[in-house]
Amino acid sequence: MTATSGRPAYAVGYLRDVAPVPQVAEYIERIEATMAPFGGEWLVHGSSLVPLEGTWTGALVVIRFPSLEAARQWWDSPAYREIAPLRTDHSDSMVCLVEGVPQGYLAATTAAALRSQLAVAT
Template sequence: MSAYAVGHLRNGSRHEDVLSYMERIQGTMDPFGGRFLVHGTGVEVYEGSWPGHLVIIEFPDLERARAWYESPAYQELVPLRTRHIEADIVLVPGVPAGYEAAHTAAAARRAAASAG
């Protein structure tokens, strides 16, 4: 099941370190099957607020997403970004094919009924 590295980037600058980070990040993702789905784009806000940009990187599974983030190659790059850009970075598993939110709601209702 696919997993995603999601970054909410704010208050950044196009400092030379950031450009170097951007030039080198793909090489750290390739061994783990990572690919950009969204990279640094602004968003259309329909509810709430969203200052900054969004990055989404897809990996074949959560184990490879973790392995990429924790890899020495990527960790070497992290300071190039963190010195110049505020960010929240999360790793999140995707859902299986055929997933339906209604099934999750039904399971939550059953759990609540059996607990109460």
């Protein structure tokens, strides 16, 4: 793998209407082997979900990778692409990759940048 930003990245899946079929069990059995070469590790899988806003009718999955590049390489890997239909053919899913914030990130810095942009726009 090439150089990375030093920021972790996450594969986030929201799964609804997962059919209780052997193909889904096979997907779950095989996914860890596809994650390992790219440094993927579970953060959320099969955990209780407590909705606080909106309607949540499914399950949430979160996998951490060392970088966005590593997450993308996992997603595009032949090993993962081979098993993906075991999930997609038997569930309604939304999946995204998202880069995490750098260490020491403060939301106040983002708010200050937004306020600066707003001041220039007026």
